[in-house]
Amino acid sequence: MKSLRLLTTSLAIATAMSTAAFAQTELTMWYHGAGSTVERDLINTIISDFNGSQSDWTVTLQEFPQAAYNDSVVAAAVAGNLPDIIDVDGPVMPNWAWAGYMQPLQLSEGALDGFLPGAIGKYNGEVYSVGLWDAAIAMYARRSTLEKFDIRIPTLDEPWTREEFDEILATLKESGEFEYPLNLGMADQGEWYPYAFGPFLWSFGGDMVDRSSYQTAEGALNGDAAIEFGEWWQSLFTNEYAPGTSQDMADHETGFIDGDYALQWNGNWVAVNTLNALGDDVLFLPAPDFGTGPKIGGASWQFGVSATSEHPEGASAFIEFALQPEYLAAFSDGIGLIPATAEAAAMTENYKEGGPLEVFYGLSEAQATLRPVTPGYVFQALEFRKALSDIANGADVVDALDAATDAINDDIARNNNYATAQ
C-alpha cells in the first residue's frame, strides 16, 4: 500500500510539474536520499520554490537509494544519460570531475562566502560542487562517567593528548564496567573507515597519499608516522579497548546508549537520538591530538552539474537558489546535519547559540580536514579500509601499510598519474 501511495504521489507531482513546465526548460536532477520522506519533502520544497520563482527553468527530481546511487551515476555516464543536476559525495567529486562527468559550477561571485570549508568541493582550482551542509564527528562521552573516573573534559583548545587518551582507555578498561571502553563503529565497512579513522592517521602525521603531488603513497602511508599510527591502532584491539571488525551493527547503534561502551567515536547524525536518550549527560568532545593537532573529516553530500548538461547555467542557478540560509537551516532541522554557514546555523534549533549541537559547528569549523582531493581517492579509500581492517585483525602493521602503499602506487601508475585528460 505504501509503495502504491508513493507511486500516486510521485505521479501527481510529476503531472503537476509537467503542466507547470509550460514555456520553461526542463532540468532533471538526481538525488541519493530515496526512502527518506524528510529529505524528499525538503528537496521538493526547494524545487517548487525555485520553479515558482522564475520562468526560465523547471527542475524535476528523481531519487535513488544511497547504496545504488554511485553505481547509477557511473552507469548513466557510460550510457550518456546523466541528468543536469547530480549530487555527489564530497571525496568522490574529483574522480567524477576527472572522468568528465561533471563541470565547474557557474555561481555568482560571493555566493559561497562564509561557507564551511568542508561544504565546498574544489578540484583543480575550480568549484565543482557545493553542499548545503557538512557532517562532523565527535567523541561521545557521558559527563557522569568522566567525573566518576576523574577524567578531564577536553576542549577545542586543549584536546586530549595521545598519552592522556591511552590512559583514559586503560582506566575505563580496568574498571570492568564496560564491555569495551571505546566504540569505533568497525561494523560499518563503507566510507566510514577513511572518513572516521583517516583523521587519526593525519593527526599522527601520516596520510593516504602524499598530498604535495598526489603521485605516490610511499612515505605517507608507510612512513614512520603512519607506522606509529598503525601500531597504536592495533593496540586498541590487542588491548581489547574497542570491538573489532565483526562487531554487530545493532551493538554499534545502541551500545553507547545502553552503557556497554564508555566512549563512542561517531557522527553528528546520531546526536539527536543520543540526546533524547541520555539528556544533558551526553558530551560531544573534540578529537584527541595525536601529534599534529586534532582532526576530523570534512565534506558530505554536495550538489554539482553534470558535464553533459545542455543548460549548465540553469543548473547552477538552481544550486545557487538552494544555498539560501532558510534551506540550509531546514535541512539541518530535518536531518540533523550541520548547516554550511553561520548565518543558517543561527536559524536552526540544534546549532544556534546555546543549541544542543552547537559544539559540532565549532568542531567542523576548527578541525575539519578534507580527504585527499584527487581522482585516485576512491581507490585509496578502499586500500586504507583494507589495511585498517587487517591491522585490527592482527596483520603485521608494516606489511599491511606497505601492501596498501604498493596497491595505491600501482593504481596511480595504471591511471597515467591521474593527469587530467588533454
Add this chain to the structure above:
Amino acid sequence: MRPTRTKSLQSHSLAGWLMSGPALALVTLFLIVPFLLAFWFSFTNQRLISPNPTQFVGTSNFEQLLGVGALVLEPERTEDGSLIVSETGELSYPRVREFTRNNPDYPQLEGMREWFGWSWGESKVLVLARDLVFMKALTNTLFFVAVVAPLQSGIALLLALMINQKLRGINVFRTVYFMPVVVSIVVVSLLWRFIYDGRSGLLNNLLQFLSFGQFQPIDWLGNPDTAMFAIIVMSIWQAVGFHMVIWLAGLQNIPLTLYEAADIEGATAWQKFRFVTWPGLRNTAVLILVVITMQAFALFAQIDVMTNGGPLDSTQTLVFQAVTRGYEQQNIAGGSAISVLLFLIVLAISLFQRYVTRER
C-alpha cells in the same frame, strides 16, 4: 512415410531459427559478447571510469597476478659472525621489506609480499607473490571446491537415499530438505550471519547450552581460522537440497525389476547399493560432480554478504576479487584477467573430470 517427415522438418529451418532466435540473441548478448569482451579487456588497461583511452598492455595483467619469486633469508649475525639468538632461542631474520622495497640488488622482487615459507637449516626459504590477495583468493577457492564438491554430493546422495522410501509423510522431509534452495542466497547469508554472531549468535548459544556453559563463544566469521569453514558449512546446507533432488531423479530411474532380481539372489542392502544403485547412478554422478565444481568456483554472494573477503583475506575468492577489482576498484582489466584465469581453471578441471569419468 518416414523420409517425407524428415524432409518436412528440415524444410522449416526458418521457423526453427525464428523460434530459437530470441534465446540465441539473449545468450549472445549477455554471455558470448561479455565473455569475448572480458578476454579482450584482460590484455588492456581498461578502466571503469577514466578519461584516458584504453591501451593494449599485452600480458602484463597476468604477469601482475601470477608473479611469484623466491627469497632465502640468512639469519642475522653479529660482527664476529656468531648468530644473534633471542631470549626465547629463536634466530632473528632481516625483514622481507628490505629486499622487496627499493632494493637495487633484488629488482625482480620489487613490490612482492611474503606468501608462505619454511625453515631450511639455519636459513629461511620464502615464496613471495606479486599479488598476495589474488594468490590467497586462488588457494581459498581451490580449498573450498576440494571440500565442498565431495562433501556436498555425498550428503546429497545420503539425503536422497533417505527420502527415496515409501513412508508416510516423506514429502514433508523432501520439502524441508529442499527449502533452503528456494530461499535467496542473500537472505540465507544474512540469516547465517546472525547464527554465527560472536557474542549472542544462535550457534554459540546452542553450543554453550549443550556443553553446560563450558564452551567459550567463538567469533565464527571474525576469526581467520574458522571463517572459511563457517562459509563452507553454510554453503553446503543451502545448496545440498538441489543436488538431492537430482540424485533422487537418478534413483527413481533405476528399474525396480533390478532390485527384485537382487532380492531373489539374496543380496544384502550394501550389495544392492554397490552393484545396482551406484552403477545406475553413473551419469547422474558425473553431472552432479561437474555442476557442484562449477558452482563452488563461483562462490560470491556468501562472501559479499557475510565477510567481504576478511578477516585477513581468509575468505577471499576469485569471483569476489574479480567483482571487487572490476567494479569497486574501477579496474575492469584486472577483474577481467581474473575472470579469464577462472574460466581456464574451470575448463581444465571440467575436461579432466570428463576424461576420468568417461565411458570405458
